[in-house]
Amino acid sequence: MTELDQSLDPSVNPSAVFEHKHTIDRDCTTLPRHVLQQLQSFSPEAQDLSAIMNRVALAAKLIARRLTRAGLMEDALGFTGRTNVQGEAVKKMDIYANQVFISSFEQSGLVCRLASEEMDRPYYIPENCPLGRYTLLYDPIDGSSNLDININVGSIFAVRKQEGDDIDRTAQDLLQDGRGQIAAGYVLYGPSTVLVYSIGKGVHAFTLDPSLGEFILSHENIRVPDHGPVYSVNEGNFWQWDESIRDYTRYVHRHEGYTARYGGALVGDFHRILFQGGVFLYPGTTKQPEGKLRLLYESAPLAYLIEQAGGRASTGAQEILDVVADKLHMRTPLVIGSKDDVALVESFIENGRRQALISPKAGN
Numbered sequence: 001m002t003e004l005d006q007s008l009d010p011s012v013n014p015s016a017v018f019e020h021k022h023t024i025d026r027d028c029t030t031l032p033r034h035v036l037q038q039l040q041s042f043s044p045e046a047q048d049l050s051a052i053m054n055r056v057a058l059a060a061k062l063i064a065r066r067l068t069r070a071g072l073m074e075d076a077l078g079f080t081g082r083t084n085v086q087g088e089a090v091k092k093m094d095i096y097a098n099q100v101f102i103s104s105f106e107q108s109g110l111v112c113r114l115a116s117e118e119m120d121r122p123y124y125i126p127e128n129c130p131l132g133r134y135t136l137l138y139d140p141i142d143g144s145s146n147l148d149i150n151i152n153v154g155s156i157f158a159v160r161k162q163e164g165d166d167i168d169r170t171a172q173d174l175l176q177d178g179r180g181q182i183a184a185g186y187v188l189y190g191p192s193t194v195l196v197y198s199i200g201k202g203v204h205a206f207t208l209d210p211s212l213g214e215f216i217l218s219h220e221n222i223r224v225p226d227h228g229p230v231y232s233v234n235e236g237n238f239w240q241w242d243e244s245i246r247d248y249t250r251y252v253h254r255h256e257g258y259t260a261r262y263g264g265a266l267v268g269d270f271h272r273i274l275f276q277g278g279v280f281l282y283p284g285t286t287k288q289p290e291g292k293l294r295l296l297y298e299s300a301p302l303a304y305l306i307e308q309a310g311g312r313a314s315t316g317a318q319e320i321l322d323v324v325a326d327k328l329h330m331r332t333p334l335v336i337g338s339k340d341d342v343a344l345v346e347s348f349i350e351n352g353r354r355q356a357l358i359s360p361k362a363g364n
């Protein structure tokens, strides 16, 4: 036996067992296993959540695979020529990713309905009911404008329990606040594909290991710093904002310690802030007074995550998780990130509101 053989042989070198075990354990913390560990249970509900996350991971892997080769494929990129229920131009990848989530959950026995920003009404899977009384809400591709130039995009999702039978298929029970979400997360298709999720027990990130085809735990219990240098907002809308948001941006321009980052995909901008602190905002504009982001598919899932990570999400005047949806595709202004930075934006908005009460023309 050579010296190397001896050092690797557990019967000669017991620490070899530990080293191998350590590496294998780390590589084996897959998403479904992590969910069960988090819940410390094999109850039917824990098994359901674990299986749902596994299906989300499958959808993410299929989308990531297509994105990786999209530039070489016919018909993967570009527009479809159609607009969605919100009047936005639909891309081929939006449709593909939307369908991938549906296919991943069909015949799964897991969810009864899927609601997505790319579908006017929820997609029902009656054969999964009443076994899987859950609903998946999702934004299949977030940051679609980045698709054709090979910059990061994402997917966002949330899971809610279905209430009632929804026999008339109006999905009224989805018109609630965000506190009813039982899981939420996103997938970032960047240099690595990263899946970040919470089931109400902290926020955890998994990185796709392409050689294994598995998401492996890479960051556990992520905490967002109370303050960070980044402010992330589309300043091209400056003259369409309320004066209070203009005042906030003037403040960060004039004070040291702030830097701007804006990538055109909420998931990417949010991911930076989750790890490094700061604030992302998409305020209302003159054209879109409620902003651009959708409550049920974008703002509420990310609000759930940021609260779990010790940060905050607000419309500027109300916690995002307290906003009750008035329709499926409702939009809300969004201010999300580090506690102190969200509070700073809110203080400008509150100040603007008070000024407007004193002299009604000041806010315009």
Ligand code: AHG
Pocket (backbone or CB within 6 Å): 088, 139, 141, 142, 143, 144, 145, 234, 264, 265, 266, 267, 292
């Ligand atoms: P989507 O691609 O799902 O429609 O979302 C795009 C959103 C969000 O990802 C991003 O932060 C924002 O739109 C960018 O909008 P602007 O181009 O108006 O800045």
Ligand code: MN
Pocket (backbone or CB within 6 Å): 139, 141, 142, 143, 266, 298
């Ligand atoms: Mn989006």
Ligand code: MN
Pocket (backbone or CB within 6 Å): 094, 117, 139, 140, 141, 142, 143, 144
């Ligand atoms: Mn989208």
